[in-house]
Amino acid sequence: MISDDQIRQMVALELKVPPELLQPDAVLHSLPGFDSVQLLMVLVALEEIGVKMPVTEAANLRTFGDILALQRV
């Protein structure tokens, strides 16, 4: 199963931020240079690495902690 750190590295790459900024309470849209389009790339990448979510969870992703809490296959 994919680890927290692997998810952190992937999200950091998509959002173009240093991984250390991605603490559980980090609000995604407040990250430097955040672009809502990048978040869509994160959703694609999450699914590709086996992170599952119903549409209600995708709708409410707001912090990095929300991403870590998603179900991993």
Next chain:
Amino acid sequence: MPRAAITALHHCVPARRLTEAELEARFGAKNVQSIAKLSGIHERRVVEPGMTAADLAYVAADRLLVARAVPRETIDLLIVTTQTGDYQIPGSAYVLHERLGLAKNCAAYDLNQGCAAYPYALALAQGLFASNMARRALILNTDALSGIIHPHDRTLVTLHGDGAVATLLDPATGDEGLLGFHFGTDSSGWRYLCMPASGARQPRGEATRREITDETGNVRSAEHFQMNGQAIFHFAIHQVPVVVGEALAKFGVTLADLDLVILHQANRFMIEQIYKKLGVPAEKQFFYLENVGNLSGAATPAALSEAVRQGRVKPGALVLMAAFGVGLSWGLALVRIGPDGLKPIAASTDVTLADLTVRP
């Protein structure tokens, strides 16, 4: 059992253009270019003041009927799909029935559906054909979402355009026609494409007019159409490939049997992701959004109509259409084109108020 077949298509979009330059002045170049790169939409067509979705539908229908010399009294079914009708009561079908000069024996009604509208409308018509309650149907898919999107809602303004499509259905004479349908709903997501103060649940007043800026800078009020972009994107790229697989199994066909796969034209990246997941080869893909935008319920039939105009839909072609959106809902239709093909009708791509030969 009688089967309906598509015998003519005509799509139209308004002349007025909402350009990237205008949007950059409003939202900043970086924001707009980022969305344009993802969506593949560089220009949207929007109605001018005084023009409605029903006006676009009127032009689409009237020009189809004239081009094909269809006696109007032979149409016994009119279905109008729209979320932006002229009135809440009556439905736009009645207004259009009068404007088009249709006969009293023609059944007419609206279907309040969004981006998935086309397969739903086709299926309704097919049901009436199959039960011998209709023999010639006119389907009008039309929306003018520009009128209900806040001008500073960057997520929606950059994506949506206005447009209408008219489809004529007649009885199939051979193996062509509407061969199968597949539908479904994930209503846990209905809130994510919604205009909250648009009906009895939330009456309009001072509170609903209040503008709110969300965390990403989109401005809207409860009286505007709203979208949770990440929810809808996730829904589309996750659910649509699954239901396409279900539909192919249900219809007993494979991708290799299909000549064209037309998806709801929401945004290019989303469509590409779905094609990629399904393994649809390039020659079976089609895009029609770059210069018109996401036309909501008119998007899928407009793409089919444009594909016909471009010569991509050959006689006898087997086409799968997958539309998805509001609800959250999905509708898929498998269609065989007739042996003589569909003769293109030049699209009406610059409709103005002056084109409304019959006014409401």
